Amino acid sequence: QVQLVESGGGLVQAGGSLRLSCAASGDNFITYTMAWFRQAPGKEREFVAAISWSEGTTDYADSVKGRFTISRSNAKNTVYLQQNSLKIEDTAAYYCAAGPWVTVPRGTTGYKYWGQGTQVTVSS
Secondary structure, eight states: OOEEEEOOEEEEEEEEEEEEEEESSOOOGGEEEEEEEOOOOOOOEEEEEEEEEETTOOOOOOTTTTTEEEEETTTTTTEEEESSSSSSSGGGEEEEEEETTOOOOTTTTOEEEEEEOOEEEOOO
């Protein structure tokens, strides 16, 4: 059974940085796409960033491009989201997602597995 465990969220001032981690276990992830989504109160879950496990190809939402970086460690089976220049509007619960042979990385329906979420709160 695939498990995704997020960590690294917290409270940070605007302009600050955080690094989220997603530790994955339970499968060979070579065919997987790994992604981060976020959900603010009263809003729909939205795509943040994705990475293909094998090639390392990345994709970002326009709202985070240039500020966030997604990466993975094959040795640790872990995906990271480095968040720099954080803004108040980045405040949300961040979820790690994983799925094999994902064809639409920006959509939620292609991801078979989800983590429990980690809260990021950006203050002024």
